[in-house]
Amino acid sequence: MPILDPYAIEFFSRSPSQTKRIGIRLGGLLQRGDLICLSGDLGSGKTTLVQGIAQGWGSGDAVTSPTFVLVNMYRKVNGPSLYHLDAYRLQSAAEAIDLDLDAMLENGVLVVEWPENIQKALPRPRLWVKLSWIDLEQRHFVFKPEGKRFEKMMKELRKHIYGG
Numbered sequence: 001m002p003i004l005d006p007y008a009i010e011f012f013s014r015s016p017s018q019t020k021r022i023g024i025r026l027g028g029l030l031q032r033g034d035l036i037c038l039s040g041d042l043g044s045g046k047t048t049l050v051q052g053i054a055q056g057w058g059s060g061d062a063v064t065s066p067t068f069v070l071v072n073m074y075r076k077v078n079g080p081s082l083y084h085l086d087a088y089r090l091q092s093a094a095e096a097i098d099l100d101l102d103a104m105l106e107n108g109v110l111v112v113e114w115p116e117n118i119q120k121a122l123p124r125p126r127l128w129v130k131l132s133w134i135d136l137e138q139r140h141f142v143f144k145p146e147g148k149r150f151e152k153m154m155k156e157l158r159k160h161i162y163g164g
């Protein structure tokens with residue numbers, strides 16, 4: 001697959017723990033106001049990636065799939081919170097209005113699973129991550145920055161992944 005965006009990162013994960021590790025790297029780079037969209041089929045590894053992100057972010061709270069409660073919040077000591085929204089059951093951007101995403105972004109970081117379901121309600125800049133299932137243990141990720149803030153973040157993430 002050709003990558004047209006020079007800041008985009010393509011990554012193959014060979015295990016759930018490798019997915020968590022890249023999540024930890026990403027989580028360590030996040031700041032209040034950042035929006036991360038995780039787009040991919042059932043079982044492609046979105047929640048597994050969030051487990052790493054929350055750990056790298058500095059929260060010791062357990063990450064679970066918020067399919068029924070819609071939003072989970074993971075705290076960290078002396079810092080903003082990480083909000084984890086699963087939009088699987090939402091059918092339109094209008095349904096996201098009640099959730100007050102702006103307030104979450106003012107207070108912390110927002111990570112969204114199934115972002116395409118509420119795409120029009122999701123502001124930019126943002127990091128769009130496309131996850132695909134390759135086989136039982138392999139997943140393919142494309143990290144696509146939308147906005148300067150995330151282009152810089154991808155430069156940092158690239159250093160962590162490839163060194164140098």
Ligand SMILES: Nc1ncnc2c1ncn2[C@@H]1O[C@H](COP(=O)(O)OP(=O)(O)OP(=O)(O)O)[C@@H](O)[C@H]1O
Pocket residue numbers: 013014015016017018019040041042043044045046047048049065113136137138139
């Ligand atoms: N390389 C890998 N990366 C991530 N998960 C993997 C990998 N290999 C196997 N898995 C398994 O795939 C499953 C991924 O589930 P996960 O809940 O993270 O997916 P999801 O994208 O959040 O799904 P859903 O759309 O149902 O929320 C887990 O059971 C995990 O152990």
Ligand SMILES: [Mg+2]
Pocket residue numbers: 046047048065113
């Ligand atoms: Mg999930």
